[in-house]
Amino acid sequence: MYNRPITPHITIYLPQISSTFSILNRVSSICTIILLLFSILIMKFISNLYSLYYSFHYIISNSIYIYIYLIVLINYVYHFFQGFLSILWSFNIFLNYNNFLINVFKKKPKSN
Numbered sequence: 001m002y003n004r005p006i007t008p009h010i011t012i013y014l015p016q017i018s019s020t021f022s023i024l025n026r027v028s029s030i031c032t033i034i035l036l037l038f039s040i041l042i043m044k045f046i047s048n049l050y051s052l053y054y055s056f057h058y059i060i061s062n063s064i065y066i067y068i069y070l071i072v073l074i075n076y077v078y079h080f081f082q083g084f085l086s087i088l089w090s091f092n093i094f095l096n097y098n099n100f101l102i103n104v105f106k107k108k109p110k111s112n
Helices: 017-048 050-061 064-090 097-105
Strands: none
Touching: 017 064, 050 064
């Protein structure tokens, strides 16, 4: 009996680190741009309308703002460190897969 997959038309690939980083980097950059543009528009309206300032202040003082702030902060931190890692890769640092696993994920490399 052969070791055949149950569904031969579906291939299962090992997820690549660079592909996952690329997708997450694009999503985080889109979120960063949207939040930056949204905050610029809000600040422009706040400077023109005094009553909007109080409504915006009420939203900020709400507890859900803390969770939104944490999500935005995690997004910025991820995007910053991913950019820093790509700069290091440009200078041929962490390009060896075994060294990358040891230094970034603290895993032991597979012995051949």
